[in-house]
Amino acid sequence: MRAGDALPPLRIPVTRTLVVAGAIASRDYQDVHHDPELARRRGSPDVFMNILTTNGLVGRYVTDCFGPRAVLRGVAIRLGAPNYPGDTMVLSGTVEEIDGDTATVKVVGDNGIGRHVTGTVTVTVPAEGVV
Amino acid sequence: MVVEDLSVRLKVYEGRPAVRGGLGKDPVNSPMIRHWCEAMGDTNPAYTGPDAIAPPTMLQVWTMGGLSGHETRAPAYDELLALLDGAGYTSVVATDCEQEYLRVLRPGDEVSFDSVIESVSDRKTTRLGTGYFVTTRTDVRVGGELAGTHRFRILKYAPRAAAPPPDPAPRRPRPVVNRDNAGFWEGVARHRLLIQRCTGCGTLRFPWLPGCNACGSPEWDTVEASGAGTVHSYVVMHHPPFPAFDPPYAVGLIELAEGVRMISNVIGVPYDKVRIGMPVRLAFVRYDEELELPVFRAEEGAPA
Structure with missing residues (x-):
């Protein structure tokens, strides 16, 4: 892995089940993440994915790419276009910097209406030790 | 309330505690880890088995109030949100989450946390509507040792225009009547x-x-x-x-x-x-x- 390397993209179908399961698994009971009627009253066309789920998916994307020995040191994300049910988000990433056993990865996630997430993930991959 | 007046009143909350002496509702535990991994589709073996760690991105999950809410929220944060609600900024959306993980969390770890209101922005107009960004910073500890930090930004906003409510009584389709029928x-x-x-x-x-x-x-x-x-x-x-x-x-x-x-x-x-x-x-x-x-x-x- 070198700076400038691209990570293989990951397609995430944004199902209603994923939106709700992610919200509940993260103990986030804000109505906009499970109740379409109340979401509409708040000006949203439908329920949408909560930030904790996006955070979890970004973390999973990077550890999937770097393998189970990889340890996340930091995840910083900013949300843009919401993930509504029926859409697909494609996560892609680029290694920005390698410092020893630590990589800084720039991650973006695009859906059908724009850029859902922009993030930076710091991950450490310990060198293979003698067993 | 005029905007300048509200902005001044909001700024007062910068630096005040949002949560003091918060305790995780549950210790870090395998069932919640499994439910999270199922939702995320995360099959990382590091999150299962006897030496399992919690996915680091679950950091905030261990601090969530859930349906029963936070008993430990400091009055300043509730006052700030109430002030915004009262001024019509009734909706909320999370915009930023910045986390650093200093130590892994394992099942059995009891999490405590403190949170401070870092900043309240000036009035901003976004695609969702007009509102204020509120940034909090939470330190998550296990047994007094800092396990991670979590900076979280929400937008409290007045919805630009609520989507029109669905027709209260949708009507059956009309028949097509012509000279033949x-x-x-x-x-x-x-x-x-x-x-x-x-x-x-x-x-x-x-x-x-x-x-x-x-x-x-x-x-x-x-x-x-x-x-x-x-x-x-x-x-x-x-x-x-x-x-x-x-x-x-x-x-x-x-x-x-x-x-x-x-x-x-x-x-x-x-x-x-x-x-x-x-x-x-x-x-x-x-x-x-x-x-x-x-x-x-x-x-x-x-x-x-």
């Missing part, structure tokens, strides 16, 4: 179900058509249906839903006593009790001020 609808208006009869060969036909499909004659008159019929076939509609129809419901192909068939609703019987051969009788049902339709009611004592 106008006579049928005139009959319905008089509560008569009229069947076309070819005056060339005497064949009955339904629905209404300009010519006879037995002999081709364009000449016709009508006979009034007696109203007796049987369910020749039916389907139960579950999906997709259409406005004004409340699934599940039965759509019947009714064979009239006169021998022609028509598609209609079967009423007076649960959708799952409609059966082929069930005797039915014509009824006229008014659906709104301008729409009345011939439908078929299951006969009393019909075998269910």
Whole structure:
């Protein structure tokens, strides 16, 4: 892995089940993440994915790419276009910097209406030790 | 409240605690880790087995109030949100999450946390609406040792324009009435179900058509249906839903006593009790001020 390397993209179908399961698994009971009627009253066309789920998916994307020995040191994300049910988000990433056993990865996630997430993930991959 | 006044009042909250002495509602635990991994589709083996760690991105999860809320939220944060609610900034959306993980969390770890209001932005106009960004910073500890930090930014905003509420009473589709079928609808208006009869060969036909499909004659008159019929076939509609129809419901192909068939609703019987051969009788049902339709009611004592 070198700076400038691209990570293989990951397609995430944004199902209603994923939106709700992610919200509940993260103990986030804000109505906009499970109740379409109340979401509409708040000006949203439908329920949408909560930030904790996006955070979890970004973390999973990077550890999937770097393998189970990889340890996340930091995840910083900013949300843009919401993930509504029926859409697909494609996560892609680029290694920005390698410092020893630590990589800084720039991650973006695009859906059908724009850029859902922009993030930076710091991950450490310990060198293979003698067993 | 004028905007400048509100902005000044909001700024006062910068630096004040949002949560003091917060305790995780549950210790870090395998079931919540598993539920999280299932939702995320995360099959990383580091999160299962005897040496499992919690996915680091779950950091905030261990601090969530859930349905029962936070008992440990400091008054300043609630006051700040109430101030924004009161000024019309009633909706909330999370925009940023910045986490650093200093130590792994494992099942059994008891999490405590403190949170401070780092900043309240000036009034901003976004695509969602106008509002204020509120940034908090949370330190998450296990046994006094800092395990991670979590900076979180929300936008408290006044929705730009609520989506129009769905039509409270969606109406059934209107029939398309033309010169070929106008006579049928005139009959319905008089509560008569009229069947076309070819005056060339005497064949009955339904629905209404300009010519006879037995002999081709364009000449016709009508006979009034007696109203007796049987369910020749039916389907139960579950999906997709259409406005004004409340699934599940039965759509019947009714064979009239006169021998022609028509598609209609079967009423007076649960959708799952409609059966082929069930005797039915014509009824006229008014659906709104301008729409009345011939439908078929299951006969009393019909075998269910």
